[in-house]
Amino acid sequence: MPTPLPDARRAAPEQVRREIEAARRSPVVTAVLEAADGAILVLNAQRQIVAANPRAHLAGGTGELSGLRMGEALGCVNAHASGDCGASPACRQCGALAAILCSQREARSLEAECLLRSELPGRAALEFNVRATPLPVDGHAFTAVSLRDVSAEKRRDALEQLFLHDVLNTVAGLRGWAARLRRGTVQPAAAFERMDQLTAQLEREIRDHRALLLAERGLLTLEPRPVRAADLLAELDAVFSFHAAARERRLAIGATPGDLVVETDAALLLRVLVNMVVNGLEASPPGGEVGVSCSAAGGEATLEVHNAGVIPPEVRGRIFQRSFSTKAARGRGLGTYGMKLLGEQVLGGAVSFRSDPERGTVFEIRLPLRRR
Numbered sequence: 001m002p003t004p005l006p007d008a009r010r011a012a013p014e015q016v017r018r019e020i021e022a023a024r025r026s027p028v029v030t031a032v033l034e035a036a037d038g039a040i041l042v043l044n045a046q047r048q049i050v051a052a053n054p055r056a057h058l059a060g061g062t063g064e065l066s067g068l069r070m071g072e073a074l075g076c077v078n079a080h081a082s083g084d085c086g087a088s089p090a091c092r093q094c095g096a097l098a099a100i101l102c103s104q105r106e107a108r109s110l111e112a113e114c115l116l117r118s119e120l121p122g123r124a125a126l127e128f129n130v131r132a133t134p135l136p137v138d139g140h141a142f143t144a145v146s147l148r149d150v151s152a153e154k155r156r157d158a159l160e161q162l163f164l165h166d167v168l169n170t171v172a173g174l175r176g177w178a179a180r181l182r183r184g185t186v187q188p189a190a191a192f193e194r195m196d197q198l199t200a201q202l203e204r205e206i207r208d209h210r211a212l213l214l215a216e217r218g219l220l221t222l223e224p225r226p227v228r229a230a231d232l233l234a235e236l237d238a239v240f241s242f243h244a245a246a247r248e249r250r251l252a253i254g255a256t257p258g259d260l261v262v263e264t265d266a267a268l269l270l271r272v273l274v275n276m277v278v279n280g281l282e283a284s285p286p287g288g289e290v291g292v293s294c295s296a297a298g299g300e301a302t303l304e305v306h307n308a309g310v311i312p313p314e315v316r317g318r319i320f321q322r323s324f325s326t327k328a329a330r331g332r333g334l335g336t337y338g339m340k341l342l343g344e345q346v347l348g349g350a351v352s353f354r355s356d357p358e359r360g361t362v363f364e365i366r367l368p369l370r371r372r
Contacts, residue, residue: 023042028137042145071091095114100145112129207267249284256293276363
């Protein structure tokens with residue numbers, strides 16, 4: 001259930017200074033900070049940091065944390081966008097905020113999961129197990145918040161589950177066509193063509209997951225070359241001519257200028273577009289249509305994928321977070337994260353989206369026509 005947004009008011013600077021001093025003098029706070037083997041933040045009633053242990057810089061920041069709110073200390077993109085941690089519509093879905101507010105309100109310990117995108121260098125995706133515990137000190141209603149980084153296990157679990165899901169689906173398709181061929185219920189030529197397509201899909205899925213792993217480690221190498229946009233979209237159309245996500249749905253490729261050429265890594269750009277189309281198809285009802293278009297202006301090429309669905313406002317700020325998904329299936333939540341990671345950090349483009357009831361949802365990637 002979405003968390004109601006809290007009062008955004010902060011404590012006066014003088015009050016914060018008194019609270020910081022009270023926390024510094026408290027043997028209880030000192031013991032909590034020193035005994036913990038992970039990151040600990042001590043917050044005042046307005047959710048501002050009044051004490052922290054050295055591990056609280058786990059997001060890579062080095063500045064002073066006192067007076068900041070947790071999202072600001074961790075470089076959360078939603079805190080930056082709204083100008084305040086806890087003020088963005090996306091904050092309604094924040095597990096850490098929910099745990100802190102409930103702990104303050106009910107005077108008990110609460111545990112939750114926190115997923116966020118950070119603007120701090122080298123930490124694009126952060127995933128924590130958060131525990132908020134009341135910590136009264138000399139009349140001050142403090143809250144101790146422990147942060148355990150679970151990024152590695154979450155990433156491993158998500159990748160393994162998604163990889164197994166995709167690969168097993170494709171293997172099942174191969175087995176099905178092999179059985180039909182063995183029973184003689186299909187023409188050999190048709191079976192061989194379909195099995196060849198499924199084999200190519202299996203290879204692409206393995207390469208896609210390998211690319212995502214390498215990109216996260218900064219080890220993915222580009223193979224840029226001039227690519228005709230029309231050829232790229234024709235290949236995209238071929239991918240979904242037999243893709244499971246396109247069943248009972250239609251992919252419409254718009255007209256593309258025949259002379260539009262982008263200098264990029266064609267295989268990686270295709271992976272970004274495949275993720276965008278799969279996202280659109282899964283958001284479309286049976287009989288729905290997903291459109292793809294391409295244009296050029298100002299030295300940039302823009303590729304757009306449109307569907308008629310609408311992303312709820314409280315979800316929009318979390319779309320590109322790793323492991324965040326509106327789907328219930330375990331191991332999802334890598335499609336939009338993958339398109340952002342590959343499209344921006346690897347290909348050097350700009351990936352974004354817009355969504356409203358009048359125009360539906362459009363994901364786009366903008367790329368320079370020529371590499372700098």
